[in-house]
Amino acid sequence: MNGALLAAALLPALLGLLGSRLAARLAAPEDGLLYRWTLYGLGGAVVLHLGLTLLDFAGIPWHPLLLAGIGIALYILGLRFLPRGPERSGSLAAAGWGEGIALSALTAFTLFAVTGWITFGDFVFHWGIKGERFYLARGVDYEYLARGWNWAIHPDYPNLLPEIYAVIALMARRFDPDALMLTTALFFALTLASAREGLRRGGAGRFTRQAGLALIALVAGAFGIGYTTAGGADWMMALVLAAAAPPLLRPPDRVGDFQIGVIAAFAAASKMEGVPLAAFLILVQWGRRAWRERRPGFAAALRAGLPAAVVVLPWLGRVIHHHLFLGSNAGRIDLARAPGTARAVLEVIRTTDPWHGFLPAAFLPLLLLLPRRTRPLAAVAVLLLAFDLYVYLSSPMADQRYFVVSNFARLGFQLVPASLVMALVAWGPPEMKRAGTSPAPTAALD
Amino acid sequence: MLKRLALGLLTAWAALGFLQEVNEALAGWDGRARKVAGPWAWRMHTPATDDLARCLRAARESMPAGSAVAFASPDDAPEAVFRRWRWAAYFLPEYDVLQTSDPSAAQLARYVVAFQTEIQDPRIEPVRRLPNGWLYRVKRP
Numbered sequence: 001m002n003g004a005l006l007a008a009a010l011l012p013a014l015l016g017l018l019g020s021r022l023a024a025r026l027a028a029p030e031d032g033l034l035y036r037w038t039l040y041g042l043g044g045a046v047v048l049h050l051g052l053t054l055l056d057f058a059g060i061p062w063h064p065l066l067l068a069g070i071g072i073a074l075y076i077l078g079l080r081f082l083p084r085g086p087e088r089s090g091s092l093a094a095a096g097w098g099e100g101i102a103l104s105a106l107t108a109f110t111l112f113a114v115t116g117w118i119t120f121g122d123f124v125f126h127w128g129i130k131g132e133r134f135y136l137a138r139g140v141d142y143e144y145l146a147r148g149w150n151w152a153i154h155p156d157y158p159n160l161l162p163e164i165y166a167v168i169a170l171m172a173r174r175f176d177p178d179a180l181m182l183t184t185a186l187f188f189a190l191t192l193a194s195a196r197e198g199l200r201r202g203g204a205g206r207f208t209r210q211a212g213l214a215l216i217a218l219v220a221g222a223f224g225i226g227y228t229t230a231g232g233a234d235w236m237m238a239l240v241l242a243a244a245a246p247p248l249l250r251p252p253d254r255v256g257d258f259q260i261g262v263i264a265a266f267a268a269a270s271k272m273e274g275v276p277l278a279a280f281l282i283l284v285q286w287g288r289r290a291w292r293e294r295r296p297g298f299a300a301a302l303r304a305g306l307p308a309a310v311v312v313l314p315w316l317g318r319v320i321h322h323h324l325f326l327g328s329n330a331g332r333i334d335l336a337r338a339p340g341t342a343r344a345v346l347e348v349i350r351t352t353d354p355w356h357g358f359l360p361a362a363f364l365p366l367l368l369l370l371p372r373r374t375r376p377l378a379a380v381a382v383l384l385l386a387f388d389l390y391v392y393l394s395s396p397m398a399d400q401r402y403f404v405v406s407n408f409a410r411l412g413f414q415l416v417p418a419s420l421v422m423a424l425v426a427w428g429p430p431e432m433k434r435a436g437t438s439p440a441p442t443a444a445l446d
Numbered sequence: 447m448l449k450r451l452a453l454g455l456l457t458a459w460a461a462l463g464f465l466q467e468v469n470e471a472l473a474g475w476d477g478r479a480r481k482v483a484g485p486w487a488w489r490m491h492t493p494a495t496d497d498l499a500r501c502l503r504a505a506r507e508s509m510p511a512g513s514a515v516a517f518a519s520p521d522d523a524p525e526a527v528f529r530r531w532r533w534a535a536y537f538l539p540e541y542d543v544l545q546t547s548d549p550s551a552a553q554l555a556r557y558v559v560a561f562q563t564e565i566q567d568p569r570i571e572p573v574r575r576l577p578n579g580w581l582y583r584v585k586r587p
Binding site for chain 2: 101105108112115116117118119121124125128129132133136144147148149152153175177178207208211212214215218219221222223225226228354356357358424427428429
């Protein structure tokens, strides 16, 4: 294994370990092992982002030894001062054919990804170039981002993904784009772990859990390979929505507040539309809390909202200070663009072969607002769809058709895994019961 | 029972789609050395991007890191010119890479890299021939 690939594998493991110190806040006793590690990974990534942001504010260049030292110090502090997480039950031994198919799809995707063959154009156009620039500059290079001709690299986007690339390059002492694609494979794996948990916690029967996981893995894998998506941040958005399924499919609770808080912070650090997505997640969780308890709960609001606020405020400050916002992001809503947008969306649905007909699943949340159980997550997904529509109707683009056709297949992808989880939970086949037996305890499958 | 059948069929359909994508990706990977595509469909490790990378690697030897570089390529469709420029910027992260058409280039650029093209302009002088291109220095008074 080459050093860059090793570093790309090692960083997520270290971030997971770091995030595991938050287990007492972040993991519910019923959460499965894979889902817990998904949350730890997201938590660790948020801590990394905040640490790098602090170093940038202090003007301290990123150095691998410094980062390792900070990571170890935080881990030891967590070990000393944070309570241990809840004990877990069950094992992975109960994995079935659905997990087998999902693992096969993930393996195929990973192998293609690390060859560089399915590297996304946007890795070249902005995520990758920013990552390498930050690696060379030992920090987020705001002067570079602010240069007039660098509008093409989306200078105003949140920087978690290029930061991850830069840190892996710092660990490996070189920027190896093919090795970095392993991070996308990891986002895929965490999306599957979240979807599996969502199906389990949503109460889907065993057949639905197995077939559903296989379905989501195959659909996402086919699109991921065929549309060349490795290296982009759309996987992070898909992961966010899938990871939000377990806490939003159960009644709101204290752990759910923290989970939504960390997931929202990860969203806000990942991509431009992650910022409104974070806001939607938090607002829905606050709304559920307020509805259930009939009074505003300050502590709950803080648990869900503070992590994302800590991520968004420094980003916003930097973007405003360096004048990074692009005028093309949004303007006034122009309803005259609606028919052209609708035609272009239909064209994408009709012609994007790697979807194999599954892209309309991105619109399922509109129907999934009806069942009570899926309503919170569906509301988040519908709000994200509405945000996409707002951008289409307000961005002053000369060629509206090209604008929509160039990105809707990807924006839809962000929604599809979570939409399928919700649809299977709401409308999937019921558990087959044998006479005289009760349904198998789902915890055995965690 | 009907729901189970429907879910099973959906999963089988998804499996067929997945296999088709794997098959196409494998065929593409095997044939990458022969792949000819416009810049809007360039991929890593294909002759087109390898040519550009080779050209810029050679240019880098004669340009101090941090320089502003104007990048020129054959004057065809604007989208193609734009994409080649972005790939060039990706391959030169330690430089400020501008399009030759950018108004800032006239003031800032110290070098011009011409990929698969040659430039005749009294304001620049050739430094060296590159694989698939030329490196020029901008004359400053």
